Amino acid sequence: MKVGDRVRVKESITVYHFPKKIHQAVDLKGMEGEITKLATEYEGKHISANFPLHVKVDAEKPFFTHLREDELEVIS
Numbered sequence: 001m002k003v004g005d006r007v008r009v010k011e012s013i014t015v016y017h018f019p020k021k022i023h024q025a026v027d028l029k030g031m032e033g034e035i036t037k038l039a040t041e042y043e044g045k046h047i048s049a050n051f052p053l054h055v056k057v058d059a060e061k062p063f064f065t066h067l068r069e070d071e072l073e074v075i076s
Contacts, residue, residue: 001035001053007072008032009057019061028065032075033057036064 001007009028018026037054041047051066 001069001072001074003035003038005035005074006032006076007035007055008075009067009071010073011071013067013071015065017063017065019059019063028057031057031059033062039066 009031011029013028014025015028016023016025018024033055035053036056039047039049039052039054049066051068053067053069053072054064055067055072056062056064
C-alpha cells in the first residue's frame with residue numbers, strides 16, 4: 001500500500017475519536033478513505049510503528065486515524 005491508495009476497512013475496528021461522537025464507540029468496518037502518510041521513517045531513520053498507515057476516513061466530517069495494512073483492502 002502507498003500514499004494516495006483508496007482503501008476500505010475490512011476488520012471490525014472500534015475508535016473513540018469519531019467526529020460528533022467523541023467518547024462513543026464507533027466501528028469503522030466498511031468505511032472508505034485514502035492513505036495520506038506512511039509512518040515508516042522519522043528524521044531519515046527507519047521506525048517500526050504499530051499502526052503505520054495514516055488514513056483520512058470519508059465520513060460526514062472526514063477525520064484521520066492510524067491503521068495497519070492487514071486491517072485494510074485497496075479498492076482503487
